[in-house]
Structure formats: structure tokens, C-alpha cells
Amino acid sequence: MIKKWSFYAGLTVITVFLSSGFKPFNLETSPWFLINEDEGAHYLFPSEEQNEYTKLNIPFTGNFFIGFKEAIGYRESESKYKKVNSLGYMGKYQFGIETLKSVGIYNRSAFLNSPELQEKAFLALLAKNKWELKREIEKYEGTILNGIFVTESGILAAAHLGGAGSVKKYFKNKGKRNFRDAYGSSIKSYMKMFGGYDTSCIIADNNAKAKNI
Numbered sequence: 001m002i003k004k005w006s007f008y009a010g011l012t013v014i015t016v017f018l019s020s021g022f023k024p025f026n027l028e029t030s031p032w033f034l035i036n037e038d039e040g041a042h043y044l045f046p047s048e049e050q051n052e053y054t055k056l057n058i059p060f061t062g063n064f065f066i067g068f069k070e071a072i073g074y075r076e077s078e079s080k081y082k083k084v085n086s087l088g089y090m091g092k093y094q095f096g097i098e099t100l101k102s103v104g105i106y107n108r109s110a111f112l113n114s115p116e117l118q119e120k121a122f123l124a125l126l127a128k129n130k131w132e133l134k135r136e137i138e139k140y141e142g143t144i145l146n147g148i149f150v151t152e153s154g155i156l157a158a159a160h161l162g163g164a165g166s167v168k169k170y171f172k173n174k175g176k177r178n179f180r181d182a183y184g185s186s187i188k189s190y191m192k193m194f195g196g197y198d199t200s201c202i203i204a205d206n207n208a209k210a211k212n213i
Contacts, residue, residue, distance in 0.1 A: 068197035146175025157194030
């Protein structure tokens with residue numbers, strides 16, 4: 001009996017000893033990431049310091065289409081879906097009543113209360129304007145007109161501001177007839193400000209409707 005007890009006691013001691021050999025008694029770890037500066041790898045984020053994130057301009061959208069639409073949304077309304085300006089233009093992209101009708105939307109309240117519907121309306125309008133201005137895009141894209149490098153995204157942004165008809169007149173007059181809205185924004189400024197984005201994902205469609213997007 002004593003031998004059996006001694007056996008188990010010895011086994012317990014050995015187990016504790018071996019286990020302690022694999023556990024550091026003073027484990028110091030850096031939260032988030034373990035960084036070895038000597039290896040040339042350094043990670044700044046994630047960080048536990050909240051104020052380190054306030055200086056970041058994220059997400060990075062570059063010249064992708066999402067960057068285009070978010071830039072226009074911010075310019076038009078600071079990306080506020082429920083904003084109505086002093087002239088009655090509505091939503092994130094500041095649609096007028098007649099423009100909404102052109103993409104198949106007739107309920108003002110439903111439009112203002114649906115971010116999804118507003119995004120679809122924007123895509124539908126881009127498709128309509130791209131179809132309406134396909135000749136101008138083919139002719140002037142990649143050229144310099146009145147000091148502005150012309151791109152498809154710039155043309156579509158200008159059409160969003162002043163309508164496809166105003167953009168056509170702008171090109172017809174070699175950039176000398178420059179439409180401005182009630183707040184002073186011009187076709188020329190929009191063409192410059194929103195030029196260089198990738199809008200190839202937009203398919204020209206004169207019959208585009210928000211419900212079909």
C-alpha cells in the first residue's frame with residue numbers, strides 16, 4: 001500500500017516539474033501583436049489607443065467606382081440620406097422631383113427613407129446619362145478641353161449636376177458655355193473634381209429604372 005502511494009506521489013511531482021518547464025514564470029506579451037523590430041516587420045494597427053484612428057482617412061477607395069459615388073454623395077449632401085436642401089433637392093445625391101420620375105420613383109417619402117432606393121436611383125441615373133452622352137464620351141474622353149482633362153467619370157458627374165443636355169451644350173461650345181447651379185457649382189468644376197474614376201461598371205441604358213437595378 002505504501003509503495004503504491006509512493007508511486008503516485010512521485011508521479012505527481014514529476015508531472016508538476018515537467019509542466020513548469022514549459023511555462024515561463026514571467027510571461028510578458030505585447031497586446032494585439034508581438035513585434036520583432038529586428039526582422040523589419042512593424043505593425044501599427046490594430047491599436048488600443050482610440051485617438052490613433054482619428055487621423056486616418058479610411059476606407060481607401062482610390063479611383064474605384066465606390067470612391068466615385070461616395071465622393072459625389074459627400075459633395076452633394078455630406079452623404080446624408082435624409083437631407084433636403086433649400087431648393088427641394090433630396091437625399092444623399094440630391095435628386096430633384098423630375099429626375100426621380102425619370103428613374104421610376106414617384107414617392108418622395110419612400111425615397112428619403114430608403115438608402116437602398118437612393119443608391120439604386122443613382123446607378124439608374126448614371127446608366128441613363130451614359131447612354132445619353134455616349135457620343136460625347138467617345139469623342140472627348142482623354143482629351144483636354146478648356147484646361148480640363150476629360151474623363152468618363154467627369155462627364156457623368158457633370159451630368160449629375162446639370163443634366164445631360166447642359167453637358168452636351170458645354171462640349172458643343174468647346175467648354176466656353178459653363179452651366180452653374182443655384183449654389184455656384186459648375187460643369188467644369190465637376191468635370192475636374194470627379195475625373196479619373198473607374199465608371200466602366202456602368203452600362204449605358206436609356207430605359208434604366210431604380211427598380212431594375
